[in-house]
């Protein structure tokens with residue numbers, strides 16, 4: 181196995197972690213070497229797909245979703261109806277024990293589905309949680325939504341839909357010389373919609389408090405072996421793994437390619453405190469959190485399943501509005517996660533943002549500016565169609 185020193189010598193770089201980070205060994209870095217097949221779904225539905233339900237679903241799979249698990253399963257009924265279910269084989273039991281984030285990721289899908297259908301002249305009539313809400317502590321196989329498509333030629337495309345292919349969760353280090361304007365934040369916050377509030381801050385004191393909390397929460401997730409393992413198990417390292425499994429956390433870039441070949445990067449290293457790869461995770465936590473130029477958090481009146489689902493629908497709109505405004509947006513969910521090691525930090529976070537039960541923070545994001553990376557992988561739409 182190559183040592184860090186050998187690795188740096190081979191590539192003629194110094195500055196260890198910073199240089200490695202810039203070169204691509206980050207957990208969130210460059211998407212160089214992305215296999216074409218893994219991002220083909222971003223071209224939209226192919227002409228062979230004629231069923232309007234599948235055409236809308238082929239766009240809805242581009243929605244943001246936790247750990248890119250794409251935990252969606254659609255069942256087609258008759259000619260014009262479908263139901264959306266959670267793919268229970270694609271959950272995050274350690275960091276999302278109650279499935280709250282997974283349910284938000286169902287909401288993002290539904291909102292993009294609605295927009296995609298409307299763009300082709302179909303009104304998507306949605307009945308949310310038609311067989312009743314999931315229990316608060318687990319998801320099951322009941323439908324998230326029943327949907328019927330109705331022809332409606334008077335429908336107009338939602339202006340935000342124009343940005344769905346450019347939308348990203350931008351995980352890069354942000355440019356700390358470029359502030360985020362209040363006007364940019366206001367464009368985003370306007371999409372919180374009825375009953376929900378999206379609060380933002382760029383105030384230096386509150387921002388620094390949130391940077392520090394977000395960093396500590398990420399470090400907690402990394403230093404808790406089972407929550408780190410949950411992420412590492414879902415990492416796809418290098419083009420071959422990404423092509424074979426176009427989901428999860430994609431790690432690409434030329435130095436990642438070399439790193440795996442030289443034995444410098446392995447899943448076992450990433451899991452092992454003291455290794456360079458483990459350190460890269462801690463450095464990423466610092467760089468992501470401390471480069472936040474503003475924060476935003478989406479607050480719902482309660483933490484019901486309905487609120488979680490609708491929060492996902494609103495979050496999709498917030499993310500598209502950020503894309504339209506040209507500001508980079510990145511969810512940092514660790515402080516919101518319901519595993520016991522996070523409880524104290526979560527309490528501090530709620531105090532810092534002044535939110536009290538029964539209100540609930542469903543999403544926390546950082547804002548800034550960074551070069552837009554390429555799109556993240558998606559499975560083809562037929563992978564989510566139940567047979």
Ligand SMILES: Cc1cc2nc3c(=O)[nH]c(=O)nc-3n(C[C@H](O)[C@H](O)[C@H](O)COP(=O)(O)O)c2cc1C
Pocket residue numbers: 242243244245246247248281282284285288347348349350351428510511512513514555556
């Ligand atoms: C509910 C939810 C929580 C998320 N939490 C995080 C997070 O904590 N950290 C992160 O880097 N990305 C987070 N994301 C973003 C996803 O990782 C991202 O949507 C997914 O990898 C697909 O990438 P894309 O949004 O660029 O298409 C979250 C997304 C959702 C919907």
